[in-house]
Amino acid sequence: MLNPKLKAALQLVSTLSAVFGLRASFRDARANKDKLALADLIITTLGLVTGTALAVRTLRRGEEQK
DSSP: OOOOHHHHHHHHHHHHHHHHHHHHHHHHHHHHHHHHHHHHHHHHHHHHHEEEHHHHHHHHHHHHTT
């Protein structure tokens, strides 16, 4: 099992890499005026924001326990 701080750091790296993919998808969806794809991007972005907040909270809790 991974250390919670290491797991949170990996989650942050994963989120950052996903952002670059979202940018490309957003450009394509906007160029094609695909409202369904744009809605999917919004929902995916909200999930990434939530995941990032959870990872940051985990990292902060680790600092508080020292």
